[in-house]
Amino acid sequence: MRDDELLLMIPGPTNVPPEVREAMAAPCVYHRGPEFAELIAECVCGLQALFGTSEPVVILSASGTGGMEAAIANLVSSGQHMLVINTGKFGRRMGQIAECYAAEVTWWECRPGEVADPRLLERLLGESHFDAVGLVHSETSTGVQQDLARLGEVTARAGVLTIVDAVSIIGGAPIDMDANGLGAVVGGSQKALMLPPGLSFVALSAEARHRAAESTSPRYYFDLLRALESLEKGQSPYTPAVSLFAGLREALHIIHQQGLPDIFRRHCCLGSACRAGIKSMGLQLLAADERHASDTVTAVRMPEHLDSSELVERIKQNDSILISGGQDELKGKIFRIAHLGSCGIDELALTVSAVAENLAAMGLEVDAEAAAAAARDAYQTLYA
Ligand code: PLP
Numbered sequence: 001m002r003d004d005e006l007l008l009m010i011p012g013p014t015n016v017p018p019e020v021r022e023a024m025a026a027p028c029v030y031h032r033g034p035e036f037a038e039l040i041a042e043c044v045c046g047l048q049a050l051f052g053t054s055e056p057v058v059i060l061s062a063s064g065t066g067g068m069e070a071a072i073a074n075l076v077s078s079g080q081h082m083l084v085i086n087t088g089k090f091g092r093r094m095g096q097i098a099e100c101y102a103a104e105v106t107w108w109e110c111r112p113g114e115v116a117d118p119r120l121l122e123r124l125l126g127e128s129h130f131d132a133v134g135l136v137h138s139e140t141s142t143g144v145q146q147d148l149a150r151l152g153e154v155t156a157r158a159g160v161l162t163i164v165d166a167v168s169i170i171g172g173a174p175i176d177m178d179a180n181g182l183g184a185v186v187g188g189s190q191k192a193l194m195l196p197p198g199l200s201f202v203a204l205s206a207e208a209r210h211r212a213a214e215s216t217s218p219r220y221y222f223d224l225l226r227a228l229e230s231l232e233k234g235q236s237p238y239t240p241a242v243s244l245f246a247g248l249r250e251a252l253h254i255i256h257q258q259g260l261p262d263i264f265r266r267h268c269c270l271g272s273a274c275r276a277g278i279k280s281m282g283l284q285l286l287a288a289d290e291r292h293a294s295d296t297v298t299a300v301r302m303p304e305h306l307d308s309s310e311l312v313e314r315i316k317q318n319d320s321i322l323i324s325g326g327q328d329e330l331k332g333k334i335f336r337i338a339h340l341g342s343c344g345i346d347e348l349a350l351t352v353s354a355v356a357e358n359l360a361a362m363g364l365e366v367d368a369e370a371a372a373a374a375a376r377d378a379y380q381t382l383y384a
Pocket residue numbers: 011012063064065066090136138139140165166167168188197
């Protein structure tokens with residue numbers, strides 16, 4: 001990390017390791033030549049393990065929202081019924097995209113910090129006809145994580161296609177797309193994958209590919225079947241962000257060298273450590289039930305009389321650490337610490353300590369050393 005850089009503890013972009021930066025600085029390869037064919041094949045193979053699928057993963061030169069739009073444009077046609085589990089900003093975005101494609105969206109509104117109950121989902125799917133269910137695995141705006149395995153099991157049993165926004169968690173927690181019967185899973189580059197923004201990843205099940213062939217929704221750049229056809233020739237239909245692909249190969253190399261089980265364990269332990277540090281200060285998590293708190297981002301309620309935007313700014317100025325405030329209706333009311341990608345307990349403890357110190361400067365009675373120690377203790381106990 002350079003001296004003038006901020007430590008990024010926001011839910012994307014995250015810190016990019018030096019090896020990945022170097023790989024991206026290499027000369028560009030020609031995207032219609034054999035070197036790119038090798039590069040894209042290695043990237044797809046490395047991604048499949050993260051998605052828990054043997055299906056090819058389409059890599060789009062577009063941010064996570066582009067990946068979400070691609071999934072919906074290919075899988076949901078005008079007039080089809082989609083149940084969208086709205087856990088926050090990104091659940092809402094998914095439903096808005098579906099509405100753009102003239103889907104009949106039924107909104108399942110979760111309160112901020114709450115997740116969907118699989119039993120209720122089962123009831124809803126039994127009561128009405130839905131062509132698709134959309135949900136966000138880790139809702140970045142509220143720091144909650146859905147039980148993907150159970151929700152997927154319910155939708156698969158009901159024969160309804162599930163579209164999952166896993167943008168802020170892919171590579172940070174296990175996803176078993178094939179085993180859980182998920183129709184489409186979307187990931188993004190600038191989170192647990194430790195890359196700059198600009199790539200998204202979309203995996204489709206065989207059933208979803210069949211749907212895509214029948215979808216009447218308009219699409220051109222985001223035609224996933226065309227992308228899959230190109231992939232067979234080791235290409236993408238249009239000029240890809242070649243340098244980001246080079247970075248992706250390096251990031252996947254790092255990830256697979258560390259081993260997915262270890263990476264997932266680190267993220268899970270960092271989540272617990274962050275919550276321990278926060279609770280030691282007497283602050284409240286936004287997650288209604290800690291068992292559903294996200295492994296990759298923790299959302300914390302700001303004490304009533306204080307504004308989280310001020311806390312974020314103070315930490316940036318005083319400690320060169322960037323954390324996030326709340327979005328939309330949660331602006332000023334919560335702050336969020338992300339612990340994903342190239343991040344360990346040292347970075348997290350530093351951040352927890354900075355939060356405490358700056359809260360103390362804002363008049364709260366908190367002990368920075370004790371908060372950092374609580375985070376470290378929780379991590380060591382769990383990670384041991
Ligand atoms: N979905 C989730 C859960 C996200 O956290 C984000 C970005 O933060 C997105 C979608 C949108 O991704 P992007 O900003 O890369 O378009």
